[in-house]
Every structure is written in structure tokens, then in C-alpha cells.
Amino acid sequence: MARVLLVNPPFYRLLGSHYNANSLGIAYIAAMLKRRGHDAWLYNADFLNRQVYANLKTLFEQFVDYREFFKNEDHPIWEETVGQIHAFEPEWVGYTSYTANVSAIDIISRKLRQRIPAVKQVVGGVHATLDPNVLNYLPALDYAIRREGEEAMAALVEGVNPETISGVVCRTRLGLRSNGDAEVIKQIDQLPFPERDKLWAISQAEKKTVDVSYICSIRGCPYRCNYCASPFHWKRDKTQYRSPESVIAEMKHVRDNYWDVDKAYDYSASANTRSKQELLIRDNTIVYFVDDVFTVKKARVKAILRSIIEEDLRMPWKCEARTDHLDEEICRLMKEAGCVRVKLGFESGSDRILRQIQKDETKEEMRCGARMLRAAGVPFTAYFMAGFPGETDEDLRQTIDFAKEIEADYYSLSILAPYYGTKMYHDLVEQGYELDKKPWEYFFHQTGELMVNKSLSRGVLEEYLALNEMNGEKLGYV
Ligand code: B12
């Protein structure tokens, strides 16, 4: 039996906030290891025993301080994280990677290597999947795992020759050896439910503040938006869907074991409000379907929604979707099944930009989707981005007008960061943008930096960010 700690590195804490939900990627790895008889725990280094999150405006403002953490490798936050991992006395440590937290993984893993020279360290998740060479700049890591990590991680800790495991990248005398992406898990209904109990470095009382109600019902997305990592991380044509029965079973599992209607928590790290620096929402637990497009298969989603209604689950939930995968019946069923928010990526109000980013969705479809949701009484959050390559003031003005027109219940505003491994990233590097020279920790949406756009004027950008004001006092679900 191996002793394994799966780590979500600090990210929001470096931005003056924190993050108290369960990260599903490592929770699935832990659950599979448990099924195979190992002692696997989750450590969320972004956890703080606080229920108030910083709002979006504060996250943007904290970027200046955020950079300082990476300049000071002796900062207490790194020492604290490494200390907690050390205290677990792991034989194996696995880190989940986003592009933005690769530098944090580097610092933590090097320090841990000094303290426990024999520990085996593995990196998995989105960035490790997108970049087969990730071990070249993470010197303290032994292995990288690409794509779904359940089988590969279990095989590694069980001593299978790494060179033979699908999805594993390892070091050899001749350099890195990559076994490609891990094989797609086709029978995803057979996977264990993600780990929700073995949480390291928090007390029993603190556990109550952890949001364990995230559910993943689809792995992948069939679309091809050029700024998005999903098509490359999951592979569009390999998208896998859980059956409605399996999804309902997990909802019941969450309700029966973890549902706490008195729980006060706040998932508003991406929220913003005019009058307060901080935002606290008190409400019941909410299921969050993290699927890229929960509604992508209409018949399937209708079956899920009807089951939620028939089984009288009475669990509020939220999801991500696309407006072109909605119809009046879905919106009505969503409302009846307890949907409290749909998160929609509108991204731009300029048709030219929508075509350029391969959104494959028209403004008319977006208008229509917004109308149907409003008519059904389902609140929605609208995501927008600014700073696309070649985007002009006129394009961004169209975004501002469009945002106002659709009357979203909430606006989430970002500045574009072209992620490593996306089509956009590679196209831009080919065109001469030196994105490969930027530190990894800059690749997130709240830096405030226009990374690849030189033409937008400060005034229009500020007008765009001022859309925050439209959120006003509407402190709903985000
Ligand atoms: C839910 C979600 C969030 C949530 C929760 C994040 C969390 N910590 O759990 C919130 C809203 C907080 C969030 C925040 C951010 N997110 Co986010 N998020 C997602 C989303 C929609 C689902 C993630 C998920 O739970 N998937 C389901 C699980 C099962 O899949 P998984 O995590 O990939 O894990 C599997 C494999 O990757 C692998 N694996 C993962 N970790 C590990 C570790 C080991 C050791 C091993 C062996 C394997 C392994 O095995 C897992 C099971 O098969 C994804 C898109 C997507 N569909 O994946 C974006 C996504 C991961 N997010 C993204 C981004 C950019 C961010 C932010 C940087 C946004 C920002 N603020 O600017 C932050 C960063 C947060 C952080 N902590 O670093 C990008 C990442 C792109 C990139 N190259 O980095 C994604 C891919 C969105 C996109 N389409 O581009 N996010």
C-alpha cells in the first residue's frame, strides 16, 4: 500500500483570496488509488478557514503583490505548503497543474525534494497534458502524466515500469520518454466517485467549509474555440458522457453524505460587486456541474433534468453551457429541476472576433439563448474577454453594447491570456509573439495585462472593466 498525497497548489491565496472547494481532478485520482488499496489523501494548499472571498476587482489589483511571491522562494506560504506535505510523510506526491500554477509546483517540489530526497513526485492535469516537455522545467519532478490520470497513477505507484505506462512521461539517459496521452477511459460510469473525505491539513470543523458538491458528468468538449485548452486537453472527438443514472446516483451520494443546508460558503472568487470589496453569499449547498457544456447533448440533458424532477432531489445546482445548446424545453426543465445559474461564455460582441476565435456560435444564437433563459426565470452569468489579437476599440465597444443588451444577471470579465497548448498560443508564437518568454504564472485572466494586443486604448478597456458596475447590488449566484 502506497502513501500518496495529491496537491492543489496555492493560487488564489497568492492573489489575496483563497479557494475552499474540492478539486475534482486529484479527487478522482485519490478515489482510484483508494479503490486499489492505497492510502491517498487530498491537500488543498489554497484553503483558508475563511468564508469571504476577494471579489474580481481585488483579484485584478492583487497582481502586483502576486508577482512578489515568485521572487521570494523563502516566502512563508511556500514553507507552509512544503511543511504540510512533509508532515504527511508521503511516498508519492501528485500535483495538479494549470499553466498558471506551474511555477508554484516548481518551487514546492524543489523544496520538498531537499527535505525528502526519496519521495516520488508526479505532475498531472491540464498543463502537464498540453506540454509533453513539462519535466524539462520542473527538475524535481520524476514523472508527468498526460490526460486522465487514474490508471497511469495507480500503475506508477504499483511499480509498473514507467516506460510502459500509457500517458506517462519519464526521464531516461537519452532524455524525456513520452508514452503519449493516457488511453481514454470509455467506461466513465465505472469510475469511483471522487474522494470527498480524506482531506489533509484541515480540522474536522474546517471540513465543513469545504465545498464538495462539484460533479463532473462529461469529460471533454466537442467544440474548437481557439483560446480554450479543453479541445487539446480532452480531445474533441473523445468526449465521454456519463449516463443520467450515474449522474443522479452521484447527486444522491452528495445529498445523503455531505449536504448541509445550513452551510454558509461563498464561491464568488470570480465575482464582482460595486459597493463592497468583498462578497459573502449565504445559501445552501449547490451542485456545480463543471462540464464544459452541460447541455451539449440535448436528449441526454433532458433525461438528467427529468430524473432530478421525478426523484424530487431538491438540490440547487449550476452549470456551464452554450446558448446554441439550449431550447425552450431545456430552459423550462432547468428551472423546474432547481438550476440557480447557467454560466455562458459569450466572450465578445464583435462578429468578426467571434469568427476569429472559432466560437462557432453567432450573436443571434446568443441573444436567443439569453432570451429563453430569462423567459424561464433561470439566472445566467455572462463571461466576456478583452484583448484578443487584432481586437480594436470598435470591437470592444460592440462587446460592451452587447453585454448591456443581453441583460445578464452577472458579468465576469477577463483579459485574454493565451494558454500554452491552445491553437491561439501556437498561432501567436508562430507570428512572432514571445509568449514562450513570459513566466508561466502570468497565464491567468486577472493580470490586467494585455498580452497580445497593442491596439486597444486604455479608455475603452476601462469602460469594459466598468461593466462590473452593472453587477451592482445583485448579489446572486455567480
Ligand atoms: C471547475 C474549473 C475551475 C474551478 C475549480 C478549479 C479546481 N481547482 O478544481 C475554478 C472556477 C476555481 C477554476 C479556476 C481556474 N481555472 Co479552471 N476550470 C475548471 C474546469 C471547467 C473543470 C475542471 C475539472 O474539475 N475537471 C474535471 C476533472 C475530472 O478533470 P481534470 O481536473 O482535468 O483532471 C483529470 C486529468 O487532468 C488528470 N489530472 C488532473 N490533476 C492531476 C494530478 C495528478 C497527479 C495526475 C496523475 C493526474 C491529474 O486526471 C484527472 C482525472 O482524469 C476546467 C475545464 C475542463 N473541462 O477541464 C477549467 C480549466 C482547468 N481552468 C482553466 C483556468 C485557466 C483556470 C484559472 C487560471 C482561471 C483564472 N482565474 O484565470 C483558474 C486557476 C485556478 C487554480 N487553482 O489554479 C483552464 C486551464 C487552462 C490552462 N492551460 O491552464 C481550463 C482547462 C479551462 C479551459 N477550457 O481552458 N477552474
Ligand code: SF4
Ligand atoms: S465551447 Fe467552451 S469548453 Fe468547448 S472549446 Fe469552446 S470555450 Fe472551450
